Amino acid sequence: MKNKIEFFGVRGDWKRFKFFCPACCSTHEFEIDNKNEHLMWNRNLEKPYLNFPIKNRSNRGADLCHCSIINGELIYHSNSTHNFAGRTIILPDWIGK
Ligand SMILES: [Zn+2]
Secondary structure, eight states, X not given: OOOSSEXXXXXTTEEEEEEEETTTXXXXXXXXXXXXXXXXXXXXXXXXXXSSOXXXXXXXXXXXXXXXXXXXXXXXXXXXXXXXXXXXXXXXXXXXX
């Protein structure tokens, strides 16, 4: 399997990750608190499970992209303002930079 999310650095106590969102055709970023890492995700880059939703505003594709990453899938919440609202898709393999 390939990584679906990419680790790209540290900021203070936070580890930074990114993934590709097909709904927005762009990369979204999120941060994990080092001290509570075990509470926030399963530490699996290939089949990530995050215990928090991700909200992105002012993307190219949507005013609001609200999603969760569960077992390697992207679950778009219904209040997202793009065509993927309410849908669940396989999180694409990370291929970008
Ligand atoms: Zn998005």
